[in-house]
Amino acid sequence: MSGADTHTDVVVVGGGIAGLAGALALSRNGQRVTLLEKADEFGEVGAGLQMAPNASRVLDRWGLLNQVREVGFSPRHLVFRDALTGQELTRQSFGRAFEERYGAPYVVVHRSDLHTILLDACRDAGVTLINATVITGTRTEAGRGVATADDGREYAGHLLIGADGLDSTLRAQIAADPPVVSGYVAYRGTVPITRDTASGDLHDVVVHLGPECHLVQYPLRQGDLLNTVAVYRSASFERGEEQLVGSDELQAAYVGCVPAVHRALSNLRTGFRWPMYDREPTDTWRDGRMLLLGDAAHPMLQYLAQGACQAMEDAAALERVTAGVDLADESRVDAALSTFVAERAPRTARVQRTARVWGDVWHVGGVGRVLRNKLFSSRADGDLEVADWLYGGQPAVGL
């Protein structure tokens, strides 16, 4: 046994959605879990996020889906429009046929609401939640993963989960690969839906696609809030300038777009912008007893809205591969982690790569835009062949 200050079955580093979901998954297998978060309080910034059936299926299994639906919103359709003309290009209904096909619904929820639900579930499951703890290093010693905090304290577990996001400290210990800059930035915002809110498409996830820009809108909190995300290629970001307030660049990026898009820009908080990064796919997710989860393992561009969904899949897979495994049994843990990586890495790599291409498809201009619009327009609602791999079950890990 190591000389750590805290000994437990599992140490999770990172209290975002991936860390909480991972902690909950392992708790459900009867493991004692300690979760370490660097911030002084648990919480989430951001706005809405989308839970596609591959993720809502996990929420359902954990008994959390109804809570998410209650604070979230069940959109009727996903609608793609051309941002320059407003023309509807294609739509996918999220009605009964969709839900039956995938065994789960498509729901949207405020990131902070999902975070609260997972946090409460972790508390209920007995996860030890520790704030204000910055992990600076990890090692594997005597068959245990040990995380060292900046105050010198050490936390040891049979398993050490690195769920510390895009800028993961733990990933940096095993891979030197840098984040990949996409050149795009996002502005997000939520505003109350009132009588004066333009009423078109207010039951749907609506995506306006423009050259080098797009805009996403959908309701949250049972239709009380309107969530808006504007993403565009930012010259100022590529020049290395930091965030802007009241950005002229934001307005300029949407010149030529229909009035509905321009009206939506006023819903955004322009005080902060998120640069969009991902990384090249890898399966270097393990080091001794440490395993990376979520964005720490497979950060992705947001075009498939799968960042949180893949973190949920990670957790469900982790729950499955460690079910009935005595974490003190090193060879069984090794086998479980190998199974996890072998099953998850090809899938998340595909999501990462597809998200990049999907972004290119969204942002294409010129004749590519004409071709994209023709192709989208030729698609029938309900033609989900290209979505099955993503939203459908993964028999290998029983999702």
Next chain:
Amino acid sequence: MSGADTHTDVVVVGGGIAGLAGALALSRNGQRVTLLEKADEFGEVGAGLQMAPNASRVLDRWGLLNQVREVGFSPRHLVFRDALTGQELTRQSFGRAFEERYGAPYVVVHRSDLHTILLDACRDAGVTLINATVITGTRTEAGRGVATADDGREYAGHLLIGADGLDSTLRAQIAADPPVVSGYVAYRGTVPITRDTASGDLHDVVVHLGPECHLVQYPLRQGDLLNTVAVYRSASFERGEEQLVGSDELQAAYVGCVPAVHRALSNLRTGFRWPMYDREPTDTWRDGRMLLLGDAAHPMLQYLAQGACQAMEDAAALERVTAGVDLADESRVDAALSTFVAERAPRTARVQRTARVWGDVWHVGGVGRVLRNKLFSSRADGDLEVADWLYGGQPAVGL
């Protein structure tokens, strides 16, 4: 009556396909036609050209289709392939269903062979053919169009047809618009088909589509000759350099393309290249008794293979609008020419514009190429909805 040296019903300036077809059409209406060609001999350079049903229907009406078929080739299909992978993207069969839909076949023929057939037909119809006559100016005087040659001779007719091609002298008198440089150049060549000729697709018009390049191949002369056209964006042409011999640039333009494309490049005559031009659509085709036809009126990029076809349509429309018209009756000639322009200009403008877009679709790279390939691949052979406007009849002018 003017003081011209030669008086006739119609003077045609230009002995290419548009001029010969126009002369033949007016002869068929009983008009006396004098055709003036600047070259010392009648003839055509170039390689193959395609007669789509909208043009072969005119040949058929004139009793020339069988001659064209005999010296030409009836391809079985039009096949589009991706030049980088060789993948077949879509194909159109030219079998019975196609021919019945449009009332005429799709044939390909050497440009010089079509030219010879039209020239012989003009001779048979009694057209006066005059070589080595460069027209330097035209005017309308006393109700007649007068063309002045560089030797001072003057040719007068009730009607003066300007069919002097892209660099039309006659057009320059009524419009100051310059040709539009596309930045693309073409190399063409024909080689005998032998036992050693690679046998794939030898019954078809095959188009390989690549980023900023394409390659077209089809047989001519009943399968004895293989016609090859390579078109690519030329940096050297954009820099203002003239034609190249044994161009390294040509080879470099097709780097990354499949071996079938590289083998085809050796079939080209690299001693001469054609820069690709068109002009903005216009309906400024008339000046007094003068009317422009063919490339002089509506030069187009070659992506729809409609340059010669639209010249044939021009001639057929001219034949129709002047049928039974006494060309000495100025008001009836005015009305006929107005009808001609009103019917032809919108159509040729659409062909000019569509050819530009079609070229962009052929040459797109990146994600646009992926979208193009998906869209093409989703098309079924026989789905001709988008071709009907082009290949189908034009009731207004009885084509």
